Amino acid sequence: xxxxxxxxxxxxxxxxxxxxxxxxxxxxxxxxxxxxxxxxxxxxxxxxxxxxxxxxxxxxxxxxxxxxxxxxxxxxxxxxxxxxxxxxxxxxxxxxxxxxxxxxxxxxxxxxxxxxxxxxxxxxxxxxxxxxxxxxxxxxxxxxxxxxxxxxxxxxxxxxxxxxxxxxxxxxxxxxxxxxxxxxxxxxxxxxxxxxxxxxxxxxxxxxxxxxxxxxxxxxxxxxxxxxxxxxxxxxxxxxxxxxxxxxxxxxxxxxxxxxxxxxxxxxxxxxxxxxxxxxxxxxxxxxxxxxxxxxxxxxxxxxxxxxxxxxxxxxxxxxxxxxxxxxxxxxxxxxxxxxxxxxxxxxxxxxxxx
Numbered sequence: 477x478x479x480x481x482x483x484x485x486x487x488x489x490x491x492x493x494x495x496x497x498x499x500x501x502x503x504x505x506x507x508x509x510x511x512x513x514x515x516x517x518x519x520x521x522x523x524x525x526x527x528x529x530x531x532x533x534x535x536x537x538x539x540x541x542x543x544x545x546x547x548x549x550x551x552x553x554x555x556x557x558x559x560x561x562x563x564x565x566x567x568x569x570x571x572x573x574x575x576x577x578x579x580x581x582x583x584x585x586x587x588x589x590x591x592x593x594x595x596x597x598x599x600x601x602x603x604x605x606x607x608x609x610x611x612x613x614x615x616x617x618x619x620x621x622x623x624x625x626x627x628x629x630x631x632x633x634x635x636x637x638x639x640x641x642x643x644x645x646x647x648x649x650x651x652x653x654x655x656x657x658x659x660x661x662x663x664x665x666x667x668x669x670x671x672x673x674x675x676x677x678x679x680x681x682x683x684x685x686x687x688x689x690x691x692x693x694x695x696x697x698x699x700x701x702x703x704x705x706x707x708x709x710x711x712x713x714x715x716x717x718x719x720x721x722x723x724x725x726x727x728x729x730x731x732x733x734x735x736x737x738x739x740x741x742x743x744x745x746x747x748x749x750x751x752x753x754x755x756x757x758x759x760x761x762x763x764x765x766x767x768x769x770x771x772x773x774x775x776x777x778x779x780x781x782x783x784x785x786x787x788x789x790x791x792x793x794x795x796x797x798x799x800x801x802x803x804x805x806x807x808x809x810x811x812x813x814x815x816x817x818x819x820x821x822x823x824x825x826x827x828x829x830x831x
């Protein structure tokens with residue numbers, strides 16, 4: 477196991493009333509860089525910039541490497557713009573989802589089959605969990621938002637977690653919790669949510685939801701994580717809502733298709749996942765278990781509140797075009813997990829595009 481270099485990025489950007497401060501410890505950072513194997517004059521895409529830990533390591537590895545940094549979170553985009561001033565045009569910030577990538581790269585004249593490496597670091601960033609107002613954290617009370625893009629461009633179709641709980645039918649909520657959260661108590665939780673909104677009030681804060689889930693699962697005071705530490709019983713419910721609100725599985729699936737489209741032959745892919753649904757999609761793409769461009773582990777009707785696919789690009793994706801660099805998933809060392817508890821469920825897969 478390669479030793480991980482703990483790196484913290486501090487960058488404060490004021491934009492209107494919003495301030496972004498990002499202490500950050502990138503997960504499996506040195507391992508990811510080793511698999512990407514950067515060399516001079518190469519071009520990379522960091523598909524999930526976050527606070528820029530992986531990108532900074534790439535840029536520092538050689539003085540002429542260029543990185544296109546994508547993130548759907550405006551705060552991360554602000555951080556990328558801040559960091560770009562240090563690298564004299566070698567870091568190009570881009571704001572958008574994976575499905576926005578073709579348009580964004582076209583604006584920068586980046587063509588298909590021209591990129592040397594792509595990195596995915598799925599899930600929420602530390603910044604998102606640490607800000608109560610984002611609505612991702614169980615331990616910090618705030619509005620039930622959970623939109624990774626904070627309603628970028630004021631898109632009226634971008635629903636919040638509170639919107640879902642206020643409008644979703646009970647049967648659909650059961651499926652969301654069971655499929656996205658792998659929650660065994662999905663029926664009991666969905667019933668409690670529907671009864672609460674009907675008889676009492678809307679569920680609009682993270683504390684209200686966490687307390688409600690805890691009350692209806694009172695026979696299970698806590699659960700154990702993979703390190704046998706107690707976790708809140710609402711953790712899986714929060715995960716399920718976050719995935720649904722952000723249409724994450726469709727975006728991950730499409731992101732993998734785009735990796736095949738934009739990497740040059742012998743280009744390298746690194747994907748870091750944090751739960752089984754993410755890892756299943758990545759694994760199926762790398763193994764060639766893809767039908768009509770789809771590798772989702774759930775039926776499409778439950779993949780999110782909208783579906784985004786480029787039909788021609790999906791149809792062009794036929795079979796596996798990858799040579800995997802690690803036979804088994806790579807996980808953080810005990811030392812890394814001790815230093816950064818949020819790395820505990822991380823899994824890394826790496827591959828080379830064959831043609």
